[in-house]
Amino acid sequence: MKRKNILIIFLISLFFTVPVNAQDLESRLSRLITDGFGKSYLENYIEPFSTALGTSLGGGMFHRASVKGFPRFDLGLSAVYIPIPDKAKTFESTSDIVSGKVPTLFGSNSPQQAEAVKGLEQDVFLLPVLQANLGLIGNLEVSARYAALNIDYLGKLSILGGALKYGLSDLIPIPMFPLDFSVQAGYHKFTLGKIIDAGTFSMCFQTSYSVPILPVGFYGGIAYDNSSLTVNTEEIVQGSDLGSVKVEGKNSIRYNAGVSMTFLIINIHADYNIGEYNSFGLGVMIVL
Numbered sequence: 001m002k003r004k005n006i007l008i009i010f011l012i013s014l015f016f017t018v019p020v021n022a023q024d025l026e027s028r029l030s031r032l033i034t035d036g037f038g039k040s041y042l043e044n045y046i047e048p049f050s051t052a053l054g055t056s057l058g059g060g061m062f063h064r065a066s067v068k069g070f071p072r073f074d075l076g077l078s079a080v081y082i083p084i085p086d087k088a089k090t091f092e093s094t095s096d097i098v099s100g101k102v103p104t105l106f107g108s109n110s111p112q113q114a115e116a117v118k119g120l121e122q123d124v125f126l127l128p129v130l131q132a133n134l135g136l137i138g139n140l141e142v143s144a145r146y147a148a149l150n151i152d153y154l155g156k157l158s159i160l161g162g163a164l165k166y167g168l169s170d171l172i173p174i175p176m177f178p179l180d181f182s183v184q185a186g187y188h189k190f191t192l193g194k195i196i197d198a199g200t201f202s203m204c205f206q207t208s209y210s211v212p213i214l215p216v217g218f219y220g221g222i223a224y225d226n227s228s229l230t231v232n233t234e235e236i237v238q239g240s241d242l243g244s245v246k247v248e249g250k251n252s253i254r255y256n257a258g259v260s261m262t263f264l265i266i267n268i269h270a271d272y273n274i275g276e277y278n279s280f281g282l283g284v285m286i287v288l
Contacts, residue, residue, distance in 0.1 A: 025105065025120065025154050026195060026236060032117045033237040041095045043247050045117060046231060048088035048104045050198065051276055052125040054227025054251035056080045057161060057188040058202035060129075060281040061143065063260040063269035064219055065180040065208035067167035068135030074267070076285030078145075079128040082277050089119065120153050129159055131285070139167035145188065154192060161188030163202075182206045190229070195236050198229035200251075208260075217260040219271070225251035250276045262287060 032042055059080040068074070089107040093099050098115040107119030129147040136142060145161040163186025172181050183205055190198040208219035227249035233240040258271025258281065265288060271281040 024152075025192075028105070028117055028120070029195070029231065029233075029236050033233050033240050033242060035097065037095050037097055037117065039242055039245055041093055041117075042231065042233075042242065042245055044091040044093070045104055046229070046247050047091075047249070048084070048106050050227055050229045050247045050249035051088070051251055052082055052084070052106075052249075053190055053198050053229065054200045054225045054249040055082055055254075055273070055275060055277045055279050056125060056127050057129075057159065057190065057200040058186075058223060058225035058227070058251065058254065059256070059273050059279055060131075060271075060283060061163055061184060061186060061202070061204065062165070062206055062219065062221070063208075063258065063267060063271075063283060063285070064210075064217060065167075065182045065206040065221075066169065066210075067139050067141045067165060067182060068133065070135045070137050072135045072288055074131070074133040074285045074287045076131060076267070076283060077128055078131045078281065078283035078285075079126055080273070081280040081282060082125040083279075084123055084125060085277060088277065122153065127157075127159065129161075131283070139170065141165040141167070143184075143186065155195075157190065157192045159188060159190050161186060161200075163187075165206075178209070180206075180208045180210075193235075195232055196229055197232070198227065200225060200227040200249075202226075215262045217262075218258070219260060219269075220255075220257035223254045223256070225249075225254055225275070227251050252276065256281065 060078040084106045090101050093102045102116035103111050103119030106122045109118050109121040129145045131145045133143045143163040147159040150156045165182050165184040168181040185203045188200045202225045204221045204223035206221040210217040231245045233242040254275035256271045256273040260269035267285045267287045269283050273279045
């Protein structure tokens with residue numbers, strides 16, 4: 001019972017650390033489009049959001065490199081905590097309406113230049129997702145992820161993703177230093193109402209080591225993330241001449257290292273990621 005209470009508290013704490021703010025992304029984009037700031041301004045304003053999505057959805061996918069056998073599975077909650085760096089809060093505008101340093105979506109709600117589109121003033125980005133991992137035959141494991149959230153400063157959003165992992169341990173035997181190895185590829189679809197569609201593709205080489213006797217393991221990997229989003233401006237402002245604007249994230253190579261602890265059927269894990277935006281992966285799962 002005590003372990004169940006700890007699990008419930010941890011799950012709730014992850015959901016309630018999602019930043020909430022009465023400010024609204026759609027209203028900011030509406031002003032940007034209506035006042036004619038232009039496509040370049042929109043791309044620079046929203047790009048940090050695309051990069052943050054790529055960091056969030058590409059991370060937190062694993063806590064071990066070993067592959068479960070059928071029909072064993074994991075089920076729980078994972079999230080990537082992203083402190084928004086200062087470089088992601090401003091950009092240099094060349095718009096006819098305002099030039100110079102102005103806020104991005106994550107930037108200041110009180111810009112020095114009154115003509116600039118206000119930011120949402122967010123220091124952290126966090127999207128918790130439900131995750132399930134199921135072992136298959138042939139050294140394969142499949143993962144599925146899902147979330148449906150209503151965050152005040154963003155709106156109603158949904159996430160649907162999946163990944164396939166292949167175990168390499170049998171192909172790379174190291175008898176004197178028992179490590180597990182695997183490769184994993186995954187894709188996530190993100191939607192924010194009808195105004196934003198985004199996708200993230202990730203590939204990762206993973207390794208892990210389980211400490212004998214102790215319920216502790218260490219894991220790490222090197223990943224490649226590719227992210228992009230599309231702003232459907234006509235859904236925000238009817239008659240917009242910008243149409244659908246695609247914005248690529250700046251994600252690329254990401255490194256991570258973490259620690260995993262399992263108590264009976266409960267696993268808790270945390271890792272640190274180094275990439276375009278550094279981040280912390282967190283998760284708690286029932287493992288069977």
